[in-house]
Amino acid sequence: MILHTLNKSPEHAALGRCCETIATGDVLVLLEDGVYCGSAGRDRQVGELLAQNIAVYAINADVQARGLAVRMTRGVTLIDYEGFVQLCTEQASSKRWG
Amino acid sequence: MGMTLNCDKEGFLRQLQDWTPEAATQLAANEDLQLTQEHWEVIYLVRRYYQTFNISPPTRVLVKIVGDQLGPTKGRSIHLMQLFGGKPAKLVAKIAGLPKPTNCD
Amino acid sequence: MPANPGTQNAPSIGTTAGPAERPNKTLLFVQSQAPHGTLYGQEGLDAIMMGSAFTECAVLFVGDGIYQLLANQDTSLLASRNYSVSYRALADYGVEKLYCTEADLQQRGLTVADLVVTPCVIDSRALQALMTSFDVILDF
Amino acid sequence: MRFTIVVQGGPYTSQASLSAWHFARAVVATGHEIYRVFFYHDGVYNGNSLLTPPQDETDLHMAWCTLGRDHGCELVVCIASALRRGMLDDGEARRYEKPLANLNKLFIVSGLGQLIDGAISADRTVTFGN
Numbered sequence: 001m002i003l004h005t006l007n008k009s010p011e012h013a014a015l016g017r018c019c020e021t022i023a024t025g026d027v028l029v030l031l032e033d034g035v036y037c038g039s040a041g042r043d044r045q046v047g048e049l050l051a052q053n054i055a056v057y058a059i060n061a062d063v064q065a066r067g068l069a070v071r072m073t074r075g076v077t078l079i080d081y082e083g084f085v086q087l088c089t090e091q092a093s094s095k096r097w098g
Numbered sequence: 099m100g101m102t103l104n105c106d107k108e109g110f111l112r113q114l115q116d117w118t119p120e121a122a123t124q125l126a127a128n129e130d131l132q133l134t135q136e137h138w139e140v141i142y143l144v145r146r147y148y149q150t151f152n153i154s155p156p157t158r159v160l161v162k163i164v165g166d167q168l169g170p171t172k173g174r175s176i177h178l179m180q181l182f183g184g185k186p187a188k189l190v191a192k193i194a195g196l197p198k199p200t201n202c203d
Numbered sequence: 204m205p206a207n208p209g210t211q212n213a214p215s216i217g218t219t220a221g222p223a224e225r226p227n228k229t230l231l232f233v234q235s236q237a238p239h240g241t242l243y244g245q246e247g248l249d250a251i252m253m254g255s256a257f258t259e260c261a262v263l264f265v266g267d268g269i270y271q272l273l274a275n276q277d278t279s280l281l282a283s284r285n286y287s288v289s290y291r292a293l294a295d296y297g298v299e300k301l302y303c304t305e306a307d308l309q310q311r312g313l314t315v316a317d318l319v320v321t322p323c324v325i326d327s328r329a330l331q332a333l334m335t336s337f338d339v340i341l342d343f
Numbered sequence: 344m345r346f347t348i349v350v351q352g353g354p355y356t357s358q359a360s361l362s363a364w365h366f367a368r369a370v371v372a373t374g375h376e377i378y379r380v381f382f383y384h385d386g387v388y389n390g391n392s393l394l395t396p397p398q399d400e401t402d403l404h405m406a407w408c409t410l411g412r413d414h415g416c417e418l419v420v421c422i423a424s425a426l427r428r429g430m431l432d433d434g435e436a437r438r439y440e441k442p443l444a445n446l447n448k449l450f451i452v453s454g455l456g457q458l459i460d461g462a463i464s465a466d467r468t469v470t471f472g473n
Contacts, residue, residue, distance in 0.1 A: 022331075
């Protein structure tokens, strides 16, 4: 399965394209401005993914840097870069959306 | 004898628009190469290809298009190496007035 | 500048190492940017052409990436490289598999007749299967 | 596992190269191996030895150099991307008759074949761009 990375805020079409393409068993890692996609008020599409049991992660350093620590959607798992590496080893390939 | 061309240290034209058949003859002479009909058909083919597709073909692709357009006996790397030496795409680019290849392939 | 122990051992350039001894991984190149606004498309195409020297390669155009294939691009006034026509040479490089989605064409009011080459048009389910079927995805 | 990391973003323009650097360090820290870091597109600017950020900001260029030196991780800059953006090593500066070279010697200038080789030879390829 595929590890998808998304580094753009919900303003950008990358989120929609990612959500259309992501499949059951894939995982999504939000990084850089992508972490806004998992924050309160901006999380509609990420919420839909979570409802489909697609695992969504966000890079903690990006969340903290943007002041989003208390605003992240329940169900989005915060990870450090080591966790990111671990997820890469568990998925067959990776796809960048941005 | 020979015309004076504005070339860089490696013998590539600095300005591609300076290319003429006479320039090609001189560029080849600078490489101790005398152009025959078989050279010219490759030179013109490559220039046409560049003008059509905006790319200089690497040797692998050069072999294919020479084969497609000039016949299978000519579409072999040995034929192109006999004409243009060990790195045919690079020397063809130089003589045909195509952009200097990056040290990429 | 720091001392450099590594440069003397620089790998040989380009394609000198033959693909034969490598695992036969397949590559999917994804073009997602419109042409000319950024250089992603042009440099992505360079990578595709290089990839074709090594292994089986395919190209997927997503979103505005499909605009790279729009016919009638004339960059002479812009003084920029018109690499749209270079896509027509991809077959000579052995790259035959080009894909885009029906939705991306429709959203942009395009049909394959508007493009310089004819990609295979797929739906979003086939898109998932396509991405999964390649060993490596390279995004531009 | 062996990772190839592709960096397409320039330092101090987007976050891509900072993310890639954090990721690269984590690869090493978790006992995995970096097969190659390939700098493409604006990513080639990471090799610029003239980068001079303020002292209280992360020096990304030096950060890459440290990674390359301490972990023997191969830092490869795409030659075509580098030349058109004015990133030259000594050899290319001579070849193109340019007055100076600005690419740090810890970075290797090589062809796009190294990107493809990296993608084929590593177990995983991860791309960072903007």
